[in-house]
Amino acid sequence: MTNWRVLTYVLAASILAGFRFLLARANRRGTPWFQPERTTWSVGRLLLGSFLTLFAELAFIRWIAVEVMVFAYCKNLALLLCFVGFGLGCALASKPVRWLTGINAFFGLLLVIRLPWAKVTWEKLSQNLGAGADVAIWDAGGAWIWPNFLVAALLAAVLFVLLVWIFIPLGQIVSQQMNLAPKPLLGYSWNLLGSLAGILGFLAVSRLMLPPWVWLGTLLAGLALLQSTKRERTLVLSLTIPLVLLLAQPSTRDHFSIWTPYQEVEYTQSSVPPGDLLFGYVEVNHAGYQSIVNLSDDFLDRHPDLLKEARDDNPYNLPFRFAKPAPAVLIVGSGTGNDVASALRHQSASVDAVEIDPAILSIGKQRHPEHPYDSPRVSVHLTDARAFLKRTRQQYDLVLFGLLDSHTQLSDYANMRIDNFVYTRESFREAKAHLKPDGVLFVKFYVDHFWMARRLSEMLQDTFGKPPVVFIAHSSYTSQAVCFVVSASDRVEEALAADQRLRDFTSANPMDLSGPAVPITTDDWPYLYQEKKRIPRAYFSLAVIVTLLAVGLYWQLPEVGRKPPSLFFFSMGAGFLLLETQVISRLALYFGTTWQVNGIVIFAVLTALLIANVVVDHTRREIPQFWNVIVLLAALLGLFWLPYGRIPGSPAVVGTVLAVAFAVPVFLAGLLFSSEFRSVKSPSVALGANILGAVLGGLLENLSLIIGMRALLLPAFALYAIAGISLWVRRTGRAADAGT
Numbered sequence: 001m002t003n004w005r006v007l008t009y010v011l012a013a014s015i016l017a018g019f020r021f022l023l024a025r026a027n028r029r030g031t032p033w034f035q036p037e038r039t040t041w042s043v044g045r046l047l048l049g050s051f052l053t054l055f056a057e058l059a060f061i062r063w064i065a066v067e068v069m070v071f072a073y074c075k076n077l078a079l080l081l082c083f084v085g086f087g088l089g090c091a092l093a094s095k096p097v098r099w100l101t102g103i104n105a106f107f108g109l110l111l112v113i114r115l116p117w118a119k120v121t122w123e124k125l126s127q128n129l130g131a132g133a134d135v136a137i138w139d140a141g142g143a144w145i146w147p148n149f150l151v152a153a154l155l156a157a158v159l160f161v162l163l164v165w166i167f168i169p170l171g172q173i174v175s176q177q178m179n180l181a182p183k184p185l186l187g188y189s190w191n192l193l194g195s196l197a198g199i200l201g202f203l204a205v206s207r208l209m210l211p212p213w214v215w216l217g218t219l220l221a222g223l224a225l226l227q228s229t230k231r232e233r234t235l236v237l238s239l240t241i242p243l244v245l246l247l248a249q250p251s252t253r254d255h256f257s258i259w260t261p262y263q264e265v266e267y268t269q270s271s272v273p274p275g276d277l278l279f280g281y282v283e284v285n286h287a288g289y290q291s292i293v294n295l296s297d298d299f300l301d302r303h304p305d306l307l308k309e310a311r312d313d314n315p316y317n318l319p320f321r322f323a324k325p326a327p328a329v330l331i332v333g334s335g336t337g338n339d340v341a342s343a344l345r346h347q348s349a350s351v352d353a354v355e356i357d358p359a360i361l362s363i364g365k366q367r368h369p370e371h372p373y374d375s376p377r378v379s380v381h382l383t384d385a386r387a388f389l390k391r392t393r394q395q396y397d398l399v400l401f402g403l404l405d406s407h408t409q410l411s412d413y414a415n416m417r418i419d420n421f422v423y424t425r426e427s428f429r430e431a432k433a434h435l436k437p438d439g440v441l442f443v444k445f446y447v448d449h450f451w452m453a454r455r456l457s458e459m460l461q462d463t464f465g466k467p468p469v470v471f472i473a474h475s476s477y478t479s480q481a482v483c484f485v486v487s488a489s490d491r492v493e494e495a496l497a498a499d500q501r502l503r504d505f506t507s508a509n510p511m512d513l514s515g516p517a518v519p520i521t522t523d524d525w526p527y528l529y530q531e532k533k534r535i536p537r538a539y540f541s542l543a544v545i546v547t548l549l550a551v552g553l554y555w556q557l558p559e560v561g562r563k564p565p566s567l568f569f570f571s572m573g574a575g576f577l578l579l580e581t582q583v584i585s586r587l588a589l590y591f592g593t594t595w596q597v598n599g600i601v602i603f604a605v606l607t608a609l610l611i612a613n614v615v616v617d618h619t620r621r622e623i624p625q626f627w628n629v630i631v632l633l634a635a636l637l638g639l640f641w642l643p644y645g646r647i648p649g650s651p652a653v654v655g656t657v658l659a660v661a662f663a664v665p666v667f668l669a670g671l672l673f674s675s676e677f678r679s680v681k682s683p684s685v686a687l688g689a690n691i692l693g694a695v696l697g698g699l700l701e702n703l704s705l706i707i708g709m710r711a712l713l714l715p716a717f718a719l720y721a722i723a724g725i726s727l728w729v730r731r732t733g734r735a736a737d738a739g740t
Contacts, residue, residue, distance in 0.1 A: 089171015
């Protein structure tokens, strides 16, 4: 595998070097490949440019989060860099489109990240930037070493610059066409329609689980269509050859990878003589996730030396030693089916298996040697665990939280991973509500920071009114699991009293829970992997690098570089990013943290903006901006004080009420933006200021790590108030000028 990757990398790099030689030679001869852009209004070019911008944002965000760990754990980092690049492109609307810069950065990023010997470097980048001590990132230690930090900061800056440069030509194309539009609002409407199409396009490739070379190949094909001549289109299309060489991966029956809507899932199968399947190994985003193990008595009888621990002391068998015989079981995070197989081996009457990732579930159905998902006693639910807990009416003898710790972020707009809402006080309360009077809650979790074990223990104690039994369960095939078991009744204590070996096992494998108290996670502060309510060092380091990069590049721009962006449009962009974060995170809580919900919410937000734009464009009278601002600010305060947990009705009803409530400020913000946008002299400058403001909003979103998600509405309120004041000052100045 390594030799194949080296060979394809060298071949791709050689082809790209040849193209660079041809381009340099053409430039020396005075016949450059990329000709100046046409200066005529074209709906098709604006639609395609807007489509590619959204599509490229989602594609690069998803790909780079898998290849470079720090992008996966530091939420909207890649999104902010895309915004910086697009905003700079808007500021350069009057200049020739920098196609060569964008294409060089495109393949430079691929070459740097896919360098065969650089994998360890990128994996350690987050640790060297300061992660590990105050935020849980897999394989990151707690040491802070200045030389390592400086090297990591330099490497991060290289990646950041390349990602920024990719989006400069896209920003130029979109902003040029918006400047050429007969009316600013007409151009803005087509821009929103193209953006909506980009979201739908990427939802489609996610649904089909297509690999990255297809997404980025689509992007290259779109860039080719934007070129002015046939020769340029042919050149850009031909670059799909090195793209495929860099990104395509060979697959066999025993080793393959699948790009699910959430992550990359890689599967490797191993066997032991005389051909019995021992396990299949699943990696997620290049990190170990789960082994598919055969723990059936028949298999273990044939291979008695496979397990070092006693069979019933195995982490998959332990939960059923606490539950009543033939239990009704709910498994949250059923994965490839190990817990489900154990439930069937213990004669469970029924099993509800909940798993969010379709590829992991499919691998389990096809590859698990015990075929647990084929049993008629098993009901499979492909959904978010929290959404299932909110909607099911079943009662269980055992609710089992599997090892579902996540590598994947919920959204590019939010600070959360997809499992954050699973491990909150409210989630455990919902799980408790689904237990029968004698039911048991069993939580398994991989703990590499003691404070995470304390947090889980304190949440369960808060939920059940008594501390859980906490112990470590070692395994022969995977990392040790820390187990937390508790019941509202005396079921756990009775099980320990009745089973001497179980009592001795839990006593002999204690988990150290000493140390200072840590804040428990809630639906408003769901940051399971963060020790305290503060911005972690790694997040702060990256925010500083992004800020310095954005400011440095902006002030190097000709003409526009020495004057600040419009305060109104800048504040509107920052406020809207915070508002959008609220919409996504809140609705995900009620409808599920699935990729479909995430995409639909973003699509709905853009649709609300499009409707607001159409309303402004077709309204002859000017919409009273003063009252628009007042109502918008009142709506934000109303959302801040709205008691989400006290809204009556089912989760679907509550989610719908919140969706309508959040649609009001989104629509009002759209009205305010469009009303001012239709009279701007330069749509590109206004759009650039708005996008760069969104970068500030993304950085301010880190405040939720301190104050919680709901409180983000307060800085959003302040930003929209600044926009309103700026608008009042501008209009007062215009009136004064007209009076003189």
